[in-house]
Amino acid sequence: MKNNVTRFTCNGCGTCCKERLIPLTLQEAEEWLNRGGNIAVILEAFDTSVFPLPEHYAHSVQRAVAVVSGDARIQVIAIFAGNALTQCPSLGEDNHCRIYEDRPLVCRIYPMEINPFLTVRPEEKVCPPEVWEAGEVLCSDRIVDPVLEDQIQRSRQADRDDAKAKVLVCAAMGMSVAAWKGNALAVYLADRAQLRQAISLVRAGVDVPANVSWKVRVDDADLHTRLHGAGVELDLRAQTEYIFHSI
Ligand code: SF4
Ligand code: SF4
Numbered sequence: 264m265k266n267n268v269t270r271f272t273c274n275g276c277g278t279c280c281k282e283r284l285i286p287l288t289l290q291e292a293e294e295w296l297n298r299g300g301n302i303a304v305i306l307e308a309f310d311t312s313v314f315p316l317p318e319h320y321a322h323s324v325q326r327a328v329a330v331v332s333g334d335a336r337i338q339v340i341a342i343f344a345g346n347a348l349t350q351c352p353s354l355g356e357d358n359h360c361r362i363y364e365d366r367p368l369v370c371r372i373y374p375m376e377i378n379p380f381l382t383v384r385p386e387e388k389v390c391p392p393e394v395w396e397a398g399e400v401l402c403s404d405r406i407v408d409p410v411l412e413d414q415i416q417r418s419r420q421a422d423r424d425d426a427k428a429k430v431l432v433c434a435a436m437g438m439s440v441a442a443w444k445g446n447a448l449a450v451y452l453a454d455r456a457q458l459r460q461a462i463s464l465v466r467a468g469v470d471v472p473a474n475v476s477w478k479v480r481v482d483d484a485d486l487h488t489r490l491h492g493a494g495v496e497l498d499l500r501a502q503t504e505y506i507f508h509s510i
Contacts, residue, residue, distance in 0.1 A: 268400055268402075269383060269385070269395070269400070269401045269402050270395065270396070270397055270398050270399065270400055270401060271374065271390075271394055271395055271398055271399065271401040272394055272397060272398025272399060273390075273394060274390075274391065274393070274394050275358060275359065276358060276390070276391060277350075277354055277358030277359075278389045278390065278391070279370075279373050279374070279388075279389050279390065280347060280350060280351040280353075280354040280358075280360065280370075281347065281349070281350040281351070281354070282347070282348060282349070282350070283347050283348070284303050284305070284344035284345065284346065284347065284348065285344055285345035285347050285351065285367060285369060285370065286342055286343070286344050286369050286377075287302070287343050287344060287345050287367050287369070288367070288368065288418070288421040288422075288425055289343065289421070289425040289428055289429060289462065290421075291345075291367045291368070292343040292345070292458075292462070293459070293462055294365070295345045295367075296455055296458060296459050296462075297459075298352065298353065298362070299352065300345055300346065300351075300352045300353075301345075301346040301452065301453070301455055302343050302344065302345060302346060302453050302455070302458055303343075303344045303345075303346050303348075303450050303451065303452055303453065304341060304342070304343055304344075304433060304438055304450070304451040304453050304458075305341075305342040305344060305448055305449065305450050305451075306339060306340070306341055306342075306433065306438065306440065306441035306442065306449045306451070306505075307323070307339065307340045307342070307441055307442060307443075307444045307448075307449075308332070308337050308338065308339050308340075308441035308442065308443055308444065308477070308479050309323070309327070309337065309338055309443065309444040309445075310335065310336070310337045310338060310493070310495070311324060311338065312336075313335075313489075313493050314489075316444070316445075318380055319378060319380035319381055320380075320444070321380060322377075322378045322379060322380060322419070322422075323340060323444065324338070325419075325422070325423055326340055326422040326423050326426045327339060327340045327426065328340075328341075328426050328427050328430040330430065330475070330477045331474070331475075331476055331477065332476060332477040332478060332479060332494075332495045332496045333476065333494050333495055333496030334494030334495075335493050335494040335495045335496075337441075337477065337479065337495060339430055339441050339477060340426070340441075340444075341426075341429035341430045341432070341433045341438075342429075343429060345367070346452070353366070368414055368417060368418040368421070369418065371411075371414050372411065372414050372415055372418060373388075374388040374390055374401075375401065375402065375411060375415060377415055377418050377419060377422075379419070383401065383402060428462075428465050428466070431465045431471050432458070432461045432462055432465050432471075433451075434471055434475045435461040435464060435465065435471035436453065436457055436458065436461045438451045438453070438504075438505070439475045439476075439477050439478060440477070440478045440479070440480050440498045440503065440505060441477060441478075441479055441480070442479070442480050442481070442507065442508075443479055443480075443481045443486060443490070445510065446481050446482065446483055446486055446509070446510060447480065447481065447482055447507060447508060447509045447510055448506075448507070448508040448510065449480055449505045449506070449507055449508075450505060450506040450507075450508060451504065451505045451506075452506070476496055477496070478496045478497060478498040479495050479496070479497055479498065480497070480498040480503075480507055481497070482507070482509045
């Protein structure tokens with residue numbers, strides 16, 4: 264970055280399509296499943312009334328859903344992410360996207376940030392160094408490409424519009440333990456058929472168990488004590504159906 268101008272030209276290396284989870288809108292998640300892909304569901308919880316969050320979490324607050332946990336009300340975000348932990352199933356052997364015209368919004372936006380409170384930092388991206396040295400201006404003090412700006416706005420709006428439906432899908436599937444935001448991740452490797460069915464039920468407006476008491480999993484003793492004191496129900500099981508990953 265020079266004079267706050269970031270230049271970038273994608274070289275098509277395909278690195279951003281490998282060894283990662285690809286956040287999806289609800290519709291994109293359905294399309295991903297319909298193509299035979301698998302989805303990981305990441306559940307995050309927080310409570311801004313008791314635990315203030317840094318400013319850059321403001322985007323998260325807008326895409327969260329209020330739920331009951333024990334004697335408390337907390338906010339939960341369900342992130343549906345395409346499983347590309349080896350590589351994206353739509354990535355061809357030539358490293359080209361085989362669904363390029365239909366690829367998810369986040370694939371169109373990368374390496375830009377969706378969170379309006381984050382600035383793109385080349386050193387945090389998987390793109391090789393040379394792609395940042397020339398080419399079109401990606402951004403300066405604002406995003407200069409109106410198409411990219413529109414895609415980012417649509418992605419943010421979808422995060423907000425899909426929030427409740429995604430949380431309902433999780434409740435319908437019994438995925439109701441979230442990790443505390445900033446402390447850990449709770450990741451469910453969702454069964455494809457069950458997830459497709461749950462999304463269909465929620466889409467159709469069929470009643471799903473919305474009165475679930477959510478639980479929170481943390482690995483920090485002080486945080487555990489604070490959440491317990493606030494009445495939040497904690498998950499204490501040794502064996503769980505989700506992957507718990509401390510940050
Ligand atoms: S959908 Fe296409 S662009 Fe997106 S991760 Fe898969 S191969 Fe890459
Ligand atoms: S890692 Fe960067 S340069 Fe490589 S394909 Fe993805 S966006 Fe393009």
